Amino acid sequence: MTLLVGDVDQMYGTKVLTSFTLYPGKAYIEIRGQLYNRTPLPQTFLWWANPAVSVNEYTQSIFPPDVHTVYDHGKRAVSRFPIAKGEYYKHDYSEGVDISRYKNIPVPTSYMAETSKYDFVGGYDYKKEAGLLHVADHHFSPGKKQWTWGCGEFGKAWDRNLTDEDGPYIELMTGVYTENQPDFSWLKPFEEKVFTQYFMPYKKVGAVKNASIHAxxxxxxxxxxxxxxxxxxxxxxxxxxxxxxxxxxxxxxxxxxxxxx
Known part of the structure; x- marks a missing residue:
């Protein structure tokens, strides 16, 4: 079963067609993107999938094992990962804090993986023993990001404003043809780019060390x-x-x- 969603950018003329497909007997959703520059001029684009994932004190962001450094937007700030040991988003983590854990991030915070040779990123709830993974070829989909309002009073106020009764959440964002925001990518005149991403559930696994659409x-x-x-x-x-x-x-x-x- 496939749902097609399409649009044309009214300012630059870029045509976008996105398909969402479910397959019988397979526990993942396939997202296929098509971007087409209909003009004789180069055009920019920015593509980040952005699912909201419910979080609590038992939640961990699961980045690949080769991710040791993360950046904020525009790479203005940098932190070690998962154990931060300096100042990040004006908060002092010098005592050594695991910022992959939602409960340890008190202020609104983004971080994006510096680089990774793995094809996955996700999150895991150790109480529910379940999580969500994104899988895509890292050669065209290098972007791996977490955003949170933070596990503090300011963040919880925004959670109340932006959700009904679902509670706090993180944005588990994945970028295509870019690893940071707001780094735009280019379409040459009349160029088309086609790519595929997958989101899949999993349970009882813990901190994933590798993943494909198969397992x-x-x-x-x-x-x-x-x-x-x-x-x-x-x-x-x-x-x-x-x-x-x-x-x-x-x-x-x-x-x-x-x-x-």
């Missing part, structure tokens, strides 16, 4: 033991979990497992 995976290593959790978006009757270390296939809980360093 979300978490790997945690403690005391020489490995805990693997995989959540698939469709049924795979003959699936195996394979873990490999230095080319050697290991066995874990009766499943083939792969350990890569």
């Amino acid at each position: 979300a995976l978490n790997l945690e290593l403690t005391c020489q033991k490995a805990k693997i959790v995989v959540y698939a978006t469709e049924e795979y009757a003959d699936a195996e979990i394979v873990m490999e270390q230095n080319g050697t296939v290991l066995l874990l809980s009766g499943l083939h497992c792969v350990w890569r360093w």
